[in-house]
Amino acid sequence: MKTLRAWLVRLSGTFHRTRAERDLADELDAHLQLHIDDGIRAGLTPAEARRAARLALGSVDSIREAYRERARVPWLTAIGRDLWFASRVFRRQPGFAIGAVLTLALGVGVNTAVFGVVDAVVLRPLPYPSPERIVEIAGPGQGLVRFGRVLEVWPQALRAESTFGAIGLYVPGGANLGGEEAVRVAAAAVSPGFFDALAARPALGRTFTEADLAVSGSVVVLSNRIWRERFRADPAAVGQQVRIDGLTFDVIGVMPPGVSYPDGTALWLPTNGGTGVMGQIPVAKIVARLRDGVPLTAVRDRVVAAAGLRGHRATSLRVLPLRDALVGPVVPIAALVWIGAAVVLFMACVNVANLLLARVSRRHREFAVRRALGATRGQLVRQGIVESAILSFLGALLALPAAWWTIATARVVLPATLHGVPEIAFDVRFVAAMAVFSMLVAVLAGAGPSLAIARTKSALPTAAPVAGDRGWARFRGALIVGQIAASLVLLAAAAALVQSMRDLMQINIGARAERALAIEMNLPRARYESPAMAADFVARLDRALREIPGVEEVGVANQLPGRAPELLLAHPVAVQGHAGPGAPADGLLLNASPGFFAAAGIDLLAGRAFSDQDRTGSAPAAIVTEGFARLLGARPQDLIGRRLGESTRENAAPETIVGVVADVRLRGPEGRFETAVYVPYAVSPARVGATFVVVRAERDPLALAPAIRAAVARLDPDLPLYNMRTFDQIRSALVTERRLAMLAIVIFAILAVVLAAIGVYSVVSYAVELRTREIGIRLAIGATRWVMCREIVGSGLRQAIAGVSAGSAVALWMSTVASSTVHELARVSPALVVVVASGTVAVAVGATLVPALRAARVDPARTLQAE
Amino acid sequence: MTKKSDVWQGTLALMVLRTLQAMGPMHGYGLARRIEQTSGDALLLNYGTLYPALLRLEQEGYVTSAWGASENNRKAKFYRLTAGGRRQAERATHEWRRATAIVDRFLEPEQSS
Numbered sequence: 015m016k017t018l019r020a021w022l023v024r025l026s027g028t029f030h031r032t033r034a035e036r037d038l039a040d041e042l043d044a045h046l047q048l049h050i051d052d053g054i055r056a057g058l059t060p061a062e063a064r065r066a067a068r069l070a071l072g073s074v075d076s077i078r079e080a081y082r083e084r085a086r087v088p089w090l091t092a093i094g095r096d097l098w099f100a101s102r103v104f105r106r107q108p109g110f111a112i113g114a115v116l117t118l119a120l121g122v123g124v125n126t127a128v129f130g131v132v133d134a135v136v137l138r139p140l141p142y143p144s145p146e147r148i149v150e151i152a153g154p155g156q157g158l159v160r161f162g163r164v165l166e167v168w169p170q171a172l173r174a175e176s177t178f179g180a181i182g183l184y185v186p187g188g189a190n191l192g193g194e195e196a197v198r199v200a201a202a203a204v205s206p207g208f209f210d211a212l213a214a215r216p217a218l219g220r221t222f223t224e225a226d227l228a229v230s231g232s233v234v235v236l237s238n239r240i241w242r243e244r245f246r247a248d249p250a251a252v253g254q255q256v257r258i259d260g261l262t263f264d265v266i267g268v269m270p271p272g273v274s275y276p277d278g279t280a281l282w283l284p285t286n287g288g289t290g291v292m293g294q295i296p297v298a299k300i301v302a303r304l305r306d307g308v309p310l311t312a313v314r315d316r317v318v319a320a321a322g323l324r325g326h327r328a329t330s331l332r333v334l335p336l337r338d339a340l341v342g343p344v345v346p347i348a349a350l351v352w353i354g355a356a357v358v359l360f361m362a363c364v365n366v367a368n369l370l371l372a373r374v375s376r377r378h379r380e381f382a383v384r385r386a387l388g389a390t391r392g393q394l395v396r397q398g399i400v401e402s403a404i405l406s407f408l409g410a411l412l413a414l415p416a417a418w419w420t421i422a423t424a425r426v427v428l429p430a431t432l433h434g435v436p437e438i439a440f441d442v443r444f445v446a447a448m449a450v451f452s453m454l455v456a457v458l459a460g461a462g463p464s465l466a467i468a469r470t471k472s473a474l475p476t477a478a479p480v481a482g483d484r485g486w487a488r489f490r491g492a493l494i495v496g497q498i499a500a501s502l503v504l505l506a507a508a509a510a511l512v513q514s515m516r517d518l519m520q521i522n523i524g525a526r527a528e529r530a531l532a533i534e535m536n537l538p539r540a541r542y543e544s545p546a547m548a549a550d551f552v553a554r555l556d557r558a559l560r561e562i563p564g565v566e567e568v569g570v571a572n573q574l575p576g577r578a579p580e581l582l583l584a585h586p587v588a589v590q591g592h593a594g595p596g597a598p599a600d601g602l603l604l605n606a607s608p609g610f611f612a613a614a615g616i617d618l619l620a621g622r623a624f625s626d627q628d629r630t631g632s633a634p635a636a637i638v639t640e641g642f643a644r645l646l647g648a649r650p651q652d653l654i655g656r657r658l659g660e661s662t663r664e665n666a667a668p669e670t671i672v673g674v675v676a677d678v679r680l681r682g683p684e685g686r687f688e689t690a691v692y693v694p695y696a697v698s699p700a701r702v703g704a705t706f707v708v709v710r711a712e713r714d715p716l717a718l719a720p721a722i723r724a725a726v727a728r729l730d731p732d733l734p735l736y737n738m739r740t741f742d743q744i745r746s747a748l749v750t751e752r753r754l755a756m757l758a759i760v761i762f763a764i765l766a767v768v769l770a771a772i773g774v775y776s777v778v779s780y781a782v783e784l785r786t787r788e789i790g791i792r793l794a795i796g797a798t799r800w801v802m803c804r805e806i807v808g809s810g811l812r813q814a815i816a817g818v819s820a821g822s823a824v825a826l827w828m829s830t831v832a833s834s835t836v837h838e839l840a841r842v843s844p845a846l847v848v849v850v851a852s853g854t855v856a857v858a859v860g861a862t863l864v865p866a867l868r869a870a871r872v873d874p875a876r877t878l879q880a881e
Numbered sequence: 882m883t884k885k886s887d888v889w890q891g892t893l894a895l896m897v898l899r900t901l902q903a904m905g906p907m908h909g910y911g912l913a914r915r916i917e918q919t920s921g922d923a924l925l926l927n928y929g930t931l932y933p934a935l936l937r938l939e940q941e942g943y944v945t946s947a948w949g950a951s952e953n954n955r956k957a958k959f960y961r962l963t964a965g966g967r968r969q970a971e972r973a974t975h976e977w978r979r980a981t982a983i984v985d986r987f988l989e990p991e992q993s994s
Contacts, residue, residue, distance in 0.1 A: 041958045
């Protein structure tokens, strides 16, 4: 306590020193005076008394020194002096200081922003206790018929044995929240065990119990975000009511912040929720908490045994730690982006280190003089460290708003369903990361120069700086080679990513809908009680939309290419008269309105599309896909007029196949073509999940959006339309993370190349500066300017070629490693490397041109005169 | 004349505190002379060391200082013990006594038996 107080006083003394020193002088004067008075009283002459008093007091200077030591914090004063000196040095060369600060700001800003995102999305621990024991069990994949029945058996079967402490089912989906102006939010139907498996305790209220399932009461648990937005964080929200899909629900609980599993869920409903939340086809996932001591590897076998699964169903079962399930897919992308950011940081540090090193050589004289005047080596090194610390501190200060803006943007543009995105925030971890990065930068950029300073000899050097510090020149050259190599690797990665993204966007998904707009909506059961009511609404909507000027075609379906859930449920469908090895063929059961195939650009290969005559009561019709026919070993036209083995609906006559259409990739360009059997929407409308409306426009489809909204509002003002997008936008949305990562890498690659060019430029131009005298002499004795120019460019070219060779090898090697572990990352082809390498060499040589021309313009006469 | 001892580290603060406690507010020169007197002129105080020591005591809050006039009307800085300083003087005295008592036991002749 006392020590602290003394320190505070000393700290203040560090800054208010003059008064204290005057005080001490006065006090010592008084002391002498009193002593002299005593001496005179004792009979000495005034002169003798003065002498005696001075002798007794000792050296006033050393007292003052000791007093000063005690009054202040001496090293703090020294650092203050260094700071002041450094700021003067920087003021004298503002160009250097600004360049260095901007470069460091770039490195620190990029890395802090990337950290902010990666931290939230990947690094931060899950907000549940012992998250390593939570596993996600994804069902045995598509093609499993009667999956739901198995799921009903699972929880009991699995609970009976000792593998799981808790187990819960959930079905991810969406719901319309609110009455008027309802909004679409991510929602999940969950069983009571769901929250137990996560061990997520509500911040307010309670979670579901078995009793909530038994009665058909409507209860809901809110996410923290929705609670804040809808209830303004009102603690009394529990017990209040919200409207979901047109029904009234009691709020029974609110989750703590951060809990938004699965996929950014805003509402959790019990599995009997009676809403459209159960997704397109009710395929549940399972989340479970392992008991202590149960090894992860044993879980799968036990689940397979308990559920009695065999063959494909058993082998396709996935048991993943929750963290891997949430974070795993983005790890390679995040790693790639971070490597890119680290390269930019490295480049920035190298450039600033190079600048500082060159300055150390230029200031050689200054350092030598200061050494000769008594500055210790430590003091000079401290000066060097203070200078790089100031630069990096200013850089961090400049980078802070930019990094803040970047993560604020990332929060908006990254898909909200991606784990952790809502948690991206400007917080303590972020600021701490920035501090760490700026310190790292200070050390990386300042270490070399400080070492160089430490080697300064105290002897006064000759008038010109010594050109022969070979070690440092070689070190700087190696840094440049490293820079060129790193920028080439980044450039190759960026080019490969761009290429693969372009390929991805060009993959045929079976639907050509350049001018089509897709809209999603959920028809709440509360309002559309019977299938007939839903079918009637859709028919009226279809007519209303066709009346909008500029609309070419309108179609409705319960599934859209690129919008299918992860798991699709295929059924075996037989066709009468086809009993070959492929029969019955597996197909998804989908529905479509008459205009759907034309609106979505799905080719009709044989027969006809549905018409308005295909409705309940008329002869049942079906359309199958080309792939379905292929599974049966039939040509498309052979199937026209055939009947299905049995109806896709209960208690109905088997449908007659009236047409064959192309297969589509329902899960987007990376999914496969799905075989399917379509029935008319009017006969079998979507009862759960989304209804997709496709509007093909004559010109710009997005221009029709207001008219479409108005048309829907006239029919049902409470029905929220959501995800109004073109097919291209749907396709892009599937790869948002990768697209953003690609964008980041492209930006980093450009920055890296620019930094490398600056690096080459600064090193070569410094070399020219050092060699001015030599060049002048050589020009004077007959060397041509062309030779000088070629020599300078040649030195740059050598470094560029060394860097490019190393970089190419690394890029190819990394591509091999990456593509063997993560298939979706693009491969770097040798041809691409050649292109990128030539580009890099060109940039590097370009950067040497300016100093080379400067070398060629050296005036021999003036150089010789300067001797 | 016997050789005078230097004041060893740490004890000067105690002497200053005790002297101020006994004599009330004093200026630096007076303190120095008083300490020498109390020691029976056995101690030779290096006056120069006194002022940093006083500064330290002031920083620690044991003494306060103020300018005033000496007995022969010279301007001088007077040091006064604070309440904390008084407590510190008691504490330090107690500790010093204990320490010397322990050392004393080693110096007793019968200790060797």
